[in-house]
Amino acid sequence: MPVVTVLPENLAVEVEPGESLAQAAWRQGYHWPTTCWGEMECTVCAATVVAGEHAAEPATAEEEAAIAGRMPHFLRKPGTRLACRLRVLDDGLVVEKPGVRAPQ
Amino acid sequence: MPDNTATQASAQHNIPHAMSAPHRVPKERYYDREFFELEKTRLWPRTWQMACRLQEIPKPNDYVEYEICDQSILVVRQADHGIKAFFNVCPHRATQLAMGAGSFPGGQVTCPFHGWRWNANGTSSFIYGAEGFAPECLRDEDIALRECRVEVWGDAVWINMDANARPLAEQLQPAAGRLEDVAIGNWRVKWWQETILNANWKMAQEAFMEGWHVMRTHPQLTLGAGEASPAGSLRYDTYPNGHCSFEGGSLDTDFHSFDVMLASSQLLADGLDAMAIERDMRVLESVRHKIGPDDTIRAAVAREMRAYNEGAGIPMPAGIEQQSLWWNGMVFLFPNIFYLPMYGNSLAYRIRPYNDDPEWCRFEVWSLTTWPESYPEERAVLRGRFDKDDTDNWPLIPIQDFSNIERQQRGLHVQGYQGHRLAVDWEAGIENMHRELDKRLARA
Ligand code: FES
Ligand code: FES
Ligand SMILES: [Fe+2]
Numbered sequence: 001m002p003v004v005t006v007l008p009e010n011l012a013v014e015v016e017p018g019e020s021l022a023q024a025a026w027r028q029g030y031h032w033p034t035t036c037w038g039e040m041e042c043t044v045c046a047a048t049v050v051a052g053e054h055a056a057e058p059a060t061a062e063e064e065a066a067i068a069g070r071m072p073h074f075l076r077k078p079g080t081r082l083a084c085r086l087r088v089l090d091d092g093l094v095v096e097k098p099g100v101r102a103p104q
Numbered sequence: 105m106p107d108n109t110a111t112q113a114s115a116q117h118n119i120p121h122a123m124s125a126p127h128r129v130p131k132e133r134y135y136d137r138e139f140f141e142l143e144k145t146r147l148w149p150r151t152w153q154m155a156c157r158l159q160e161i162p163k164p165n166d167y168v169e170y171e172i173c174d175q176s177i178l179v180v181r182q183a184d185h186g187i188k189a190f191f192n193v194c195p196h197r198a199t200q201l202a203m204g205a206g207s208f209p210g211g212q213v214t215c216p217f218h219g220w221r222w223n224a225n226g227t228s229s230f231i232y233g234a235e236g237f238a239p240e241c242l243r244d245e246d247i248a249l250r251e252c253r254v255e256v257w258g259d260a261v262w263i264n265m266d267a268n269a270r271p272l273a274e275q276l277q278p279a280a281g282r283l284e285d286v287a288i289g290n291w292r293v294k295w296w297q298e299t300i301l302n303a304n305w306k307m308a309q310e311a312f313m314e315g316w317h318v319m320r321t322h323p324q325l326t327l328g329a330g331e332a333s334p335a336g337s338l339r340y341d342t343y344p345n346g347h348c349s350f351e352g353g354s355l356d357t358d359f360h361s362f363d364v365m366l367a368s369s370q371l372l373a374d375g376l377d378a379m380a381i382e383r384d385m386r387v388l389e390s391v392r393h394k395i396g397p398d399d400t401i402r403a404a405v406a407r408e409m410r411a412y413n414e415g416a417g418i419p420m421p422a423g424i425e426q427q428s429l430w431w432n433g434m435v436f437l438f439p440n441i442f443y444l445p446m447y448g449n450s451l452a453y454r455i456r457p458y459n460d461d462p463e464w465c466r467f468e469v470w471s472l473t474t475w476p477e478s479y480p481e482e483r484a485v486l487r488g489r490f491d492k493d494d495t496d497n498w499p500l501i502p503i504q505d506f507s508n509i510e511r512q513q514r515g516l517h518v519q520g521y522q523g524h525r526l527a528v529d530w531e532a533g534i535e536n537m538h539r540e541l542d543k544r545l546a547r548a
Contacts, residue, residue, distance in 0.1 A: 026210025035219055038209030084209065 002055065002088040006047070007096040015088045021047070021095070022083035029103030038084040043071040049079040052092035060085065117546040123538050127531075129524040131516045133538065134304035140462035144173045146545045147439065150266040152275045154441050154454060155179050155189065157260045157470075159293050159484035165208045165224050166483070170263060173457050177252050178202055179261050180224050183211065187256065189263045190226050190249040201249075205485070213249070222249050258288040279347035279435055286429045286445045287421050291472035293484035294449075295377065298468040299492045300458055301506060303513035305440065305465040306537070309455040311505050311512075312434065312442050313533040314340070315350055321504050324375070327367055338433075340530060346438030346540025348533025353431035358400040362392055365401060372446075375500045378471035379432065379446035387412045402431070409447060417476040420448060436533060438540055448474040463513060469502060 004013045004021055015024040022045045025032040036042035043066065049056060059067075063085040067076060083097065121132040121139055133139055155170035161181040169192060170177045176192040178201065192201050194215040201213055201222075211224040221230040226249035234242060253264040255272040257280065262272050273280065301308050311317070316335040318325050326333040338350045359365040369380040369388055380388075387408050395404040406425035413420040424430050432446045442453040452470040468486075490497035492506040515521060526535050 020209070023209040026212075034210075035214070036216070037212040037214045037221075039214070039216070041216070 002091050002093070004055075004088055005094045006100050007050065007094065008098060009100060009102070011100060011102055018087070020084050021086040021088060025083070025100065031099070031101040032083060032097070033099045034084065040066045040082060040085065041070065043067065043075075043082060045083040046071060046075070046080050047083045047086070047095040047097035048077050049081055049093070050096050051094040053079075055088060055090040055093040056081070057087040057089060117548060119542055119545045123535070123542050127526045127528060127535060129526065129534065129538055131521060131523040134307050134513065134516055135462050137462060140457070142545050143457075143541075146547060147541065148172050148175065148265075150264070150269060150547075151439055151544065152255070152262045152264045152269065152272045153439065154258075154437075155254075155261045155263040157293060157484055158256065159259070159481065160205060161187070161261075162481045162483050163207065165211045166206075167202055167208060168205045169203055171456070174460055175265065176200060177263055177265070178213075178249075179254070179263065180208070180213075182225060187254050187261055188224075188226060189252040189254045189261070191252055191265075194220060195247055195249075196220055220247075226251060258283060259291060275345060276347075276437060277345065279343050279345070279349065279437055282349060282429060282435050283443055283445070285427050286424060286450075287419070287448070287474070288443065288445075288450070290419050290448070290474045291450050291452075292475045292479070294381065294471040294473045295487055296468065296470045296484060297487040297497065298466060298489050299498070299502075299506065300489065301465050301467050301492060301509055302463060303465055303509045304462055305455045305457045306541075307513055307516075308465050308467055308509050309436075309440060309442070309453070310534045310537075311509050312444075312453060313348060313350075313436055313537070314527075314530050315352075315434070316527075316530045317508075321508060322501055324371060324500070325368065327364060336529060338530075339428075340532060342532050342536035346537050347436055348536055349429075349433060349435045350533070351428045351431075351433030353402065354428035355400075355402050355406065355426055355431075358402055362395070362401050365405075366392075372501075376451070376471075376502075377499060378451040378469075379444060379449050381449055381471070381473060383473075384409075384447050384449070413448070413474075417478055418448065418474050419477060420474075424448075436537070438537060467506075 001014045001016060004015055006013055013021065013025050013030065015021055022032045022034065023038060032045060034042060034045045059081060063082050066082060067080055119142065121130040121136060153172065155177060156168040156179050160168045161179060164181050164183045167178050167180045170179055177189050178192045179187060179189045182188055194201055196218060199215050199217040201215055208224055212229060213222040213224065219232040223229045228244065228247045231242060253267060253269055255262050257272055315338045319331065319333050338352050340350045342348045366388055370385060372380040373382055373385050388405065391404050391408050394408060395401060410420055429445050434442060434444045436442050440455045444451040450472045452472055454468045456466045458464040458466040493503060495503065
């Protein structure tokens with residue numbers, strides 16, 4: 001099962017096939033910021049890919065439209081992805097997402 | 105004879121357009137607003153109805169919205185794989201919590217308006233802005249999602265909005281047993297799609313309670329016999345609680361010929377992709393050279409089907425070929441579900457009012473089949489909603505049925521129409537359904 005590294009806490013999150021990064025985190029009891037819980041409405045889940053982009057499935061047109069249409073543009077960076085849509089193919093992906101906390 | 109309970113009850117409770125004369129159905133039952141409103145208050149909210157197939161919510165946090173008239177229920181798979189159903193409304197300011205089908209990631213049901221949240225088991229997990237409310241507005245028991253009754257039968261989830269309803273098994277008996285005898289619990293979804301029809305829900309479903317319209321509606325199925333094909337070739341039964349059935353063959357009677365059997369199965373496989381499917385055709389074709397001197401065609405078919413299923417790991421309970429429904433037939437479960445089994449497969453229908461309008465309905469069709477035991481449990485999704493005459497997406501047989509249904513609904517309004525007159529021998533199931541409906545409408 002692919003493992004994603006989440007900075008700055010350096011957490012290793014396992015993601016099942018077919019599951020998004022945020023979904024995997026919630027399932028395992030991590031705190032991952034959101035207000036819509038995976039509806040692609042809040043963009044609060046957004047993370048920045050900093051390395052290993054090859055290990056991520058590319059964003060769909062829907063996800064890109066949600067980032068472009070719903071996310072304040074001063075928060076957008078190259079590499080911004082919605083974690084509730086980010087699917088992982090392989091080990092090696094590193095994302096940055098302040099506010100993610102390990103299960104208590 | 106008219107059913108005394110229904111007539112008396114209808115006198116007491118004054119149902120409009122009640123069933124009275126034997127074998128006659130008042131036409132207003134299919135379009136009258138007052139009658140439809142009575143169904144909305146006395147039938148649907150107190151009757152068990154199939155809300156979804158288990159396969160629609162295979163994983164924890166998967167949900168399906170079940171709509172019936174102006175009501176909406178969320179059916180949610182729980183972490184322990186159990187199932188709960190909730191009235192789909194936010195206790196704050198009435199927002200509908202979820203629509204269609206999907207899953208609640210992280211097990212959180214969130215209201216899209218002010219962000220209140222619930223766990224998948226209905227308990228409140230977060231009240232945004234709680235500090236701004238008077239405490240008596242936020243009591244736990246008022247804020248938890250309101251549960252609706254749930255039971256599981258026939259690989260499907262059934263709901264009842266009435267907290268005091270009798271158990272599902274009581275409503276479904278004795279017809280449910282007929283389906284258990286053909287292993288309904290093993291059927292899984294091959295495909296599932298729907299259409300919208302300009303007809304009352306009862307008008308639409310009555311088209312499937314008898315088989316004698318085949319001669320004129322589905323002429324291809326008579327294989328050229330035309331008007332010479334007998335109207336009375338099936339056995340019809342009615343049951344208490346509004347259910348009915350019909351069935352054709354059994355192991356003690358044989359097919360007329362091997363070629364006729366093969367040709368009619370091929371028509372189902374090509375024209376419907378249900379009841380008989382490609383897999384069965386390969387087995388049936390192989391039977392031709394395996395009919396022994398003391399065999400009937402049916403005995404050979406049953407034997408070869410069993411051999412094939414055993415090889416493929418497809419469950420086939422011992423003795424199931426003794427059931428005439430295994431060969432083909434129909435079971436209607438009141439108020440609105442049909443199964444048409446054949447060889448470990450089944451066609452199924454669910455018919456609901458649409459858009460809160462007595463003259464429109466939503467008609468769903470499933471092709472069900474028994475998968476090999478090892479087959480993965482894939483989430484079943486609706487293939488789509490297609491126009492009733494869309495030949496790219498509907499097989500010939502349902503297109504033929506749908507076209508009559510809308511013509512009947514228009515006919516109801518034509519001057520001089522006196523209401524349905526039903527065949528005692530072949531259409532008693534329709535009358536039986538209406539009389540059960542009146543019993544329910546008469547209950548205060
Ligand atoms: S969780 Fe809201 S957009 Fe991803
Ligand atoms: S209406 Fe649901 S939280 Fe306000
Ligand atoms: Fe038909």
